[in-house]
Amino acid sequence: MATDYDTPRIRPEDEIETDSLEGLKAAEKAEPIIDDTDDGEVVEPLDIPMADLSGEELSGEVIPRQNDEFTCSVCFLVQHRNRIAEDNGEGGYVCVDCA
DSSP: OOOOTTSOOOOHHHHSOOSSHHHHHHHHHHSOOOOOOOOSOOOOOOOOTTOOOTTOOOOOOOOOOOTTEEEBTTTOOEEEGGGEEEEOSSSOEEETTTO
């Protein structure tokens, strides 16, 4: 038997009248909405060790910038003077890494 693939196919959902409110409600009941976004993988929560650091204090000595050091005007890291790559003329230096 030959099949004409150009003829329109009628599905049961197409027979429901969707021009009226009752028809739309019937169509909604006929086709349940399926959520396809879940791929089935179980995602476990990320547990960060020592996550609650609210009661902790920093214990370290802060040493001010020395005479032979500069602060990079791009990355704002304090570096030794031998790492100066550029001088913008206004006292701002750029380190070798940022240049």
